[in-house]
Amino acid sequence: MRWIKNTVKMQIRVAVGILFLAATVLSAQPGNLPYAVALDAAHGGIDSGARLQTGLDEKTFTLNLATSLATQLQAHSISVTLTRNADIDISGDARAESMNHAQAAACLSLHATASGNGIHLYTSSLPQSADPGVQRSFLAWKTAQSSVIQQSLRLESEVNTALVHEQIPVLMGRTMLMPLESAACPAIVVEVAPRDASTPITDAKYQQQIVDALVTALTAWSTDWRMQP
Amino acid sequence: MIPRWQQSIFWILLISVVGMAAFLIRLREGAQDRLLAVQDAVPLASAINAQPVPVTLMLAKDSDGSLEPVQTSAMLPAETTSRARALLVALFREYAVPESPHPLAPLPAVLDVYLLPLPMPPGQAQTQNQTNPDEMAVVNLSGNFVAHHPSGIEVEALTLLSVANTLHANLPQITQVHFLVDGQLKDTLAGHADLTQNYLATGNPAESSVESRP
Numbered sequence: 496m497r498w499i500k501n502t503v504k505m506q507i508r509v510a511v512g513i514l515f516l517a518a519t520v521l522s523a524q525p526g527n528l529p530y531a532v533a534l535d536a537a538h539g540g541i542d543s544g545a546r547l548q549t550g551l552d553e554k555t556f557t558l559n560l561a562t563s564l565a566t567q568l569q570a571h572s573i574s575v576t577l578t579r580n581a582d583i584d585i586s587g588d589a590r591a592e593s594m595n596h597a598q599a600a601a602c603l604s605l606h607a608t609a610s611g612n613g614i615h616l617y618t619s620s621l622p623q624s625a626d627p628g629v630q631r632s633f634l635a636w637k638t639a640q641s642s643v644i645q646q647s648l649r650l651e652s653e654v655n656t657a658l659v660h661e662q663i664p665v666l667m668g669r670t671m672l673m674p675l676e677s678a679a680c681p682a683i684v685v686e687v688a689p690r691d692a693s694t695p696i697t698d699a700k701y702q703q704q705i706v707d708a709l710v711t712a713l714t715a716w717s718t719d720w721r722m723q724p
Numbered sequence: 725m726i727p728r729w730q731q732s733i734f735w736i737l738l739i740s741v742v743g744m745a746a747f748l749i750r751l752r753e754g755a756q757d758r759l760l761a762v763q764d765a766v767p768l769a770s771a772i773n774a775q776p777v778p779v780t781l782m783l784a785k786d787s788d789g790s791l792e793p794v795q796t797s798a799m800l801p802a803e804t805t806s807r808a809r810a811l812l813v814a815l816f817r818e819y820a821v822p823e824s825p826h827p828l829a830p831l832p833a834v835l836d837v838y839l840l841p842l843p844m845p846p847g848q849a850q851t852q853n854q855t856n857p858d859e860m861a862v863v864n865l866s867g868n869f870v871a872h873h874p875s876g877i878e879v880e881a882l883t884l885l886s887v888a889n890t891l892h893a894n895l896p897q898i899t900q901v902h903f904l905v906d907g908q909l910k911d912t913l914a915g916h917a918d919l920t921q922n923y924l925a926t927g928n929p930a931e932s933s934v935e936s937r938p
Contacts, residue, residue: 544915545875553875553915606916608876611786615878666789670877671918686877 530717531574533599535674536561537606540584547609547696554582556696557605560687560706564605567710573717578674587673588636594678595639600720601650601713602682604675607696613664614705615686616655618647619676620669639679646681650716654683657712661704663690681720685709775799781815782889784826784882791882791889794818808837808861808891808898815890819883826882829872835906836864842900860900860922861891867906873914880917892925899925 536557538544544553558579565575576597578590594602608615621641634642651667658665675682687705689696696702776797783794798814800807812834820830842858873883888901901923904910910919 538915542915606877608874608879610874610876610879611789615789617877666878668789668878668881670881671921672877672916684877688876688878 528598528600529574530720531576531597531599532568532713533576533578533594533597533602533680534561534565535578535590535594535602535604537604538584539579539582542584544606545608547607551697553607556607556687558582560605560607560702563702564603564706564709567706568713571710571714573713588677591636591639591674591677594674594680594682597680599680601716602678602680603709604672604682604684606684606686608686608688609696611666611688612691613666613688614658615684615688616651616658616665616667617670617672617675617684617686618651619644619682620671621676634679636677639677640675640682643679643681646720647683649719650681650712651683653716653719654685654709654712657708657715658705660711661708663701663704663708779811779814780890780893781811781818782886782893783815783818784886786826786879786882789878789882791886793893804895805837805839808839808895809834811890811894812837812863812887815886826879826886828874828883829869831869831872832866833869834863835866838862838864839898857897858899859897860902861888861895861898862902862904863887864904864907870905870910870913875914875916877916880913880915884913884917884919884923888923888925901925 536554538552538554538557540554542554544557546552547556558581561577562580565577568575576593576599578593579585590604619640621638621644623644624638624641640647655665655667670684672684675684687696690698690701694701776799779796779798779800781794781796782791784791796814798810800810816828816833818824819826819828821827838861840860840862842856842860844856873880884901884903887903888898891898891901903913903919903923905919913919
């Protein structure tokens with residue numbers, strides 16, 4: 496009788512082990528991760544970024560935009576991680592680490608400039624990795640973005656649609672910029688420029704339109720992201 | 725009591741010392757001016773006798789983020805590196821105009837341009853008679869110009885791509901461009917555009933980008 500008891504106990508342990516492994520593997524799939532967004536307010540501390548106008552630096556503008564956007568997203572029950580929430584200087588690597596730890600479904604690096612018009616959207620200029628469908632345990636730090644570049648392009652398209660709907664001029668391109676390259680999440684850069692000659696970057700209505708468009712895009716992405724390969 | 729003749733000698737000597745010091749300072753300034761004049765005359769191949777030749781400048785436009793080819797003419801030196809530098813001087817002259825669609829500070833931008841041969845692409849064996857005709861241009865920008873460059877992802881990228889594509893449009897053997905600032909490596913142009921990477925000039929501005937190194 497004892498050997499039967501031992502066999503049953505062993506079978507139960509094996510079954511529990513298999514269930515635990517399956518749960519771990521399944522939880523690593525995009526469809527089972529909670530939807531989270533990472534926002535990176537560019538520059539900070541001694542790195543002021545661009546001088547947008549007298550008394551307003553890029554670091555201050557991006558932090559205000561990130562905070563405002565985070566508040567709106569949280570109101571839509573979306574979990575948000577900020578790479579910085581104060582006027583501190585953090586490295587590009589630390590920003591990418593923060594994004595990757597958050598296991599975010601969308602990573603937005605927020606910039607601002609006094610040159611050009613409207614919103615400039617950028618994705619990494621890294622090429623798509625050779626085997627995008629293969630889930631690898633390790634990614635090269637400097638080129639982690641190449642494994643998700645197709646998803647980043649779709650996220651960029653989603654944001655572009657929302658901005659155009661708000662009738663904001665959009666310009667899209669590819670660039671090489673930290674922390675984009677080391678982000679293992681769908682990631683884009685959003686650079687805010689004056690809307691036109693009569694609408695400066697500080698215009699409250701313009702800023703609200705940008706936040707509204709980004710909230711719309713990121714809400715839609717919460718559904719579309721789960722359908723990504 | 726100091727005798728009167730000693731007082732007189734003292735003052736005469738003092739005036740002589742001051743006069744000689746002023747004379748020496750003036751001599752030194754004159755020598756420095758002559759030295760600088762010699763340095764200014766360091767030969768960039770003379771373009772005085774050259775005929776104006778048609779050139780293509782790839783002019784950046786901030787409003788739509790594009791590069792537009794503009795045909796103009798310029799007197800260019802025959803030597804290739806001097807020619808490349810003269811092309812960039814002509815390019816930045818366009819941006820120094822206040823009504824430029826990509827306005828930049830009216831400051832000397834380019835200190836030097838060097839051309840380096842590129843190795844054969846991977847997979848192609850290099851034989852004694854077969855070398856890669858492509859070259860990389862190393863463009864040494866002035867630190868003062870960089871300090872006054874507008875900051876932003878688009879505006880910085882446009883400046884760099886404009887340089888790379890203008891060089892490629894007129895000297896097609898230049899397919900890559902690397903940027904230095906005052907002869908030193910710098911992380912970014914004005915806080916955004918990565919200067920640690922090489923910029924590719926493909927002839928098609930839409931395809932131009934930084935070199936990816938996976």
